[in-house]
Amino acid sequence: MISDTSPPRSRHDLLITGGRAVTPEGVREVDIAVDGGKVTALLERGHRATAAHVRDVTGCHVLPGLIDSHVHFRTPGLTHKEDWPHGSRAAAAGGVTTVIDMPNTQPPLLDPAKVSERAELVAGRSLVDFRFHLGTSPETLDRLKALTPQDATSVKIFMAGHHTAPNVLRSPSDLRRAFEFAAGQSVLLVLHAEADAVFALLDAAGAPPAQYRDYERARPRSGGIVAVTQVIELVQRYGTHAHILHVSSAEEVQLLIAARRSGLPISFELTGHHLSFTAADSARQGARLRLSPSIRSAEDQEALWAALLSGEAGTLGSDHAPHTVEEKTRGVAQAPPGIPGVQELATAVFTGMRRRQPEAPADRHLVLLAEHLARRPAELFGLAHRKGSIVPGLDADLVVFDADRPWMVTAADLHTKAGWSAYEGWTMAGRVLATVRRGEVIWDQAEGRFGSPVGVLLNPDCP
Numbered sequence: 001m002i003s004d005t006s007p008p009r010s011r012h013d014l015l016i017t018g019g020r021a022v023t024p025e026g027v028r029e030v031d032i033a034v035d036g037g038k039v040t041a042l043l044e045r046g047h048r049a050t051a052a053h054v055r056d057v058t059g060c061h062v063l064p065g066l067i068d069s070h071v072h073f074r075t076p077g078l079t080h081k082e083d084w085p086h087g088s089r090a091a092a093a094g095g096v097t098t099v100i101d102m103p104n105t106q107p108p109l110l111d112p113a114k115v116s117e118r119a120e121l122v123a124g125r126s127l128v129d130f131r132f133h134l135g136t137s138p139e140t141l142d143r144l145k146a147l148t149p150q151d152a153t154s155v156k157i158f159m160a161g162h163h164t165a166p167n168v169l170r171s172p173s174d175l176r177r178a179f180e181f182a183a184g185q186s187v188l189l190v191l192h193a194e195a196d197a198v199f200a201l202l203d204a205a206g207a208p209p210a211q212y213r214d215y216e217r218a219r220p221r222s223g224g225i226v227a228v229t230q231v232i233e234l235v236q237r238y239g240t241h242a243h244i245l246h247v248s249s250a251e252e253v254q255l256l257i258a259a260r261r262s263g264l265p266i267s268f269e270l271t272g273h274h275l276s277f278t279a280a281d282s283a284r285q286g287a288r289l290r291l292s293p294s295i296r297s298a299e300d301q302e303a304l305w306a307a308l309l310s311g312e313a314g315t316l317g318s319d320h321a322p323h324t325v326e327e328k329t330r331g332v333a334q335a336p337p338g339i340p341g342v343q344e345l346a347t348a349v350f351t352g353m354r355r356r357q358p359e360a361p362a363d364r365h366l367v368l369l370a371e372h373l374a375r376r377p378a379e380l381f382g383l384a385h386r387k388g389s390i391v392p393g394l395d396a397d398l399v400v401f402d403a404d405r406p407w408m409v410t411a412a413d414l415h416t417k418a419g420w421s422a423y424e425g426w427t428m429a430g431r432v433l434a435t436v437r438r439g440e441v442i443w444d445q446a447e448g449r450f451g452s453p454v455g456v457l458l459n460p461d462c463p
């Protein structure tokens with residue numbers, strides 16, 4: 001069956017030939033035709049189409065461009081940690097073609113009227129397309145009333161704070177206001193769901209962490225469990241759509257899956273680092289693996305993997321949150337939480353999948369990756385009219401991935417401004433060989449070459 005509607009011998013801008021395309025119908029042996037930045041045809045082998053540029057990717061898979069809906073590119077105000085030129089190169093090298101940036105910058109993005117100004121800061125600096133989560137605070141909740149889908153379709157709420165997250169909704173009445181508002185406007189709430197009150201109680205009763213292994217004791221699972229329970233109650237009451245970020249414990253997974261099965265509009269994110277590391281790694285790596293929420297036990301990690309492999313987790317996100325080496329090596333209590341990860345996310349998760357299920361076909365794991373890192377985030381964040389699947393008519397955002405190309409991560413491979421990775425020394429099971437954004441090759445691994453920084457602000461109305 002030939003799904004090409006164009007005349008035979010038609011000449012396309014770009015043909016990606018010989019690959020195994022990960023499409024909504026499964027993995028297909030088709031060539032992909034690209035014109036004007038869009039996928040225009042999926043061609044069965046033996047077609048007669050030609051193109052101005054042909055890229056033979058025989059032996060590789062072609063994934064839809066990945067959407068990392070959780071990055072902190074630190075602009076403005078914290079650009080000594082990360083900026084858009086570095087962050088978007090790291091994204092492209094990791095197969096990510098769209099990012100959604102978090103609002104806890106300096107100043108933070110708390111006002112819908114400031115979104116276009118923020119986009120101006122990024123214009124001409126990003127290799128990848130982008131969007132913003134709007135932030136909020138007790139003082140600025142009222143400003144959300146002016147929010148339109150053009151500004152943002154999601155609002156980030158921190159229920160607990162940390163070094164780079166000072167704007168926190170602590171009080172039950174503020175949280176109720178936010179949930180009621182979001183339900184009325186069909187806005188998605190994305191939540192850092194840890195209970196500030198739990199941590200305040202523990203801080204008042206005990207000394208701050210003195211050793212790296214004390215992170216988990218100072219910010220235990222009870223904080224996440226209490227906050228997730230609060231969120232589920234608020235979703236029950238208001239019908240608000242909520243997406244819980246960086247879920248870390250088995251209990252949270254259990255509660256959230258139960259809430260989903262009961263029909264509540266609630267979903268959750270798993271991060272590369274909670275899937276890749278355990279408390280034993282934190283004890284060994286120290287400040288590198290200081291994270292918020294904390295890295296937890298091997299049993300918790302297995303619960304996260306079970307949710308991912310069964311398809312019951314919503315999305316994967318990197319929570320790419322770089323800090324400099326100097327910041328990370330401050331005293332144990334002062335070292336800020338967060339690690340880079342947008343470049344490592346897809347390959348680290350794929351590597352974990354291969355290690356856990358070496359007998360399963362790579363096709364199955366790449367379908368799961370495309371589901372969690374492309375199709376679902378596109379739908380959740382209002383981008384599915386352009387992004388998230390390899391389908392004629394959508395943007396030609398594509399990743400050439402060699403599922404059988406082991407390689408070792410070294411500092412020389414990294415593109416984040418922070419210059420370090422918790423994955424250094426890891427042997428990855430597969431590799432991103434090329435990334436295409438709207439028809440342009442923005443990362444060519446063999447040549448070590450990037451494309452042009454013409455990423456655009458995505459708009460839910462804009463075709």
Ligand SMILES: [Zn+2]
Nearest residue numbers: 070102319321
């Ligand atoms: Zn984050």
